[in-house]
Amino acid sequence: MTETVVHVTTLEQWKSVLDVWFTQGYKWNGNNQDSQQGRFKNYYYEGFRDGCRQLSLSDDNSIYFYGRNGYKGKTIEYSEFMAQQKEDNKMAMVYEVSQSVFDELQRIKAHEGTSLIGAIVAHAPFIKFIEIGNKAILRYLADDPAIEFKVKEQLYRLWRVDNAGDKVYMRISGFGTPDWGGAADAFTAPLEEIKKWQTPAWEIEKAN
Incomplete structure (x- = not known):
């Protein structure tokens, strides 16, 4: 097969x-x-x-x-x-951004009261701040069909304070069992899935 x-x-x-x-x-x-x-x-x-x-x-x-x-x-x-x-x-390159970034990009695209170039110049610091790359952003603002932006799904994670007073995050080991470690290793998932893992020891917070 x-x-x-x-x-x-x-x-x-x-x-x-x-x-x-x-x-x-x-x-x-x-x-x-x-x-x-x-x-x-x-x-x-x-x-x-x-x-x-x-x-x-x-x-x-x-x-x-x-x-x-x-x-x-x-x-x-x-x-x-x-x-x-x-x-x-021939899929479009899709970039995921936060809701606030997406909304601001739509405002720049609409460029009400000015030209698109004028709107881009006025928002240059904001565009540079987005960690995607100016070239992709400018292509998107110019309606290049090969570039797409969408709102990143909100993910969550679980945290608690350990015996040493440090903040640790729940992660999933290679055996599929709960464990804990740093933020880089945290188990992130949609809220509905995260709630399945929550106990009185763990608090929920936004991951992105």
Whole structure:
């Protein structure tokens, strides 16, 4: 059986790969569904939460994941997979920004009362502040269809203060079990998913 197996490292990457396949019309394999118990709905976050990092698309057009990363053949890294999708489908380059940045870009694009160049000059410090690159931003403001901006989904994480008085964040170990560490390793997810992990010891905060 021919299949494409993508290796992901974060929940955001897990969701992005599935978004690509869902858009292309692919569906979950029946073995990864349990409609009677209502588990594994939507993006099957439970699979990632249990330690699975391998998403697969088989030649029969079904999606599934390998429990405990059981696939031993060649996998494609997330970055390589997304680059290939852009090349194959001539996808626009999509940049995710905060709601406030997105709203300001729309105001510059509208350039009410002035020219677009005038609006860009007036907002030059703001444009330079966005960590994407001036070239991509200017192409977007000029309505280049190959550049797209969208609002980044708000993600959350859990934190607490440890015995030493330091702020630590919940993370998921390679075995799919809760652990804690620095902010760089924090488990981030949409609010609904984060709430599943919250206990009286942990507080929720915005991650981005």
